Amino acid sequence: FIFLDTQPILSHSLLDNIMYGDRSFMSEHLSPDTQIEIQSLQMLTFLMSVCHVLVVISDFSVDPMPVSLLKTAEMLKPPPLDNTTREEHLPHVVFVYNFSDRSDFS
Numbered sequence: 001f002i003f004l005d006t007q008p009i010l011s012h013s014l015l016d017n018i019m020y021g022d023r024s025f026m027s028e029h030l031s032p033d034t035q036i037e038i039q040s041l042q043m044l045t046f047l048m049s050v051c052h053v054l055v056v057i058s059d060f061s062v063d064p065m066p067v068s069l070l071k072t073a074e075m076l077k078p079p080p081l082d083n084t085t086r087e088e089h090l091p092h093v094v095f096v097y098n099f100s101d102r103s104d105f106s
Helices: 012-020 032-050 065-076
Strands: 053-058 092-097
Touching: 012 032, 032 065, 053 065
Parallel strands: 053 092
Antiparallel strands: none
């Protein structure tokens, strides 16, 4: 097994890095929020292309943004390089909610 751990998507640490840290990724034409979303989509697209299982960890179960980003990343995923297989590789997605009660799932 090979495990890939990445920075959190749509996190405040990315915003802090864009605004005050590494300015080489900063674009004057895009808002910082848009830049964070683009970086998160790039990371998710890569992970969906190479992983068999994608574990999405969220603090709360009511946040629809990770699901929306996963759907968008699935649409942006490049086609397989091997022309002999026509099946598209899609990872199994597992959602883990840290701060949820049993009542959230009923």
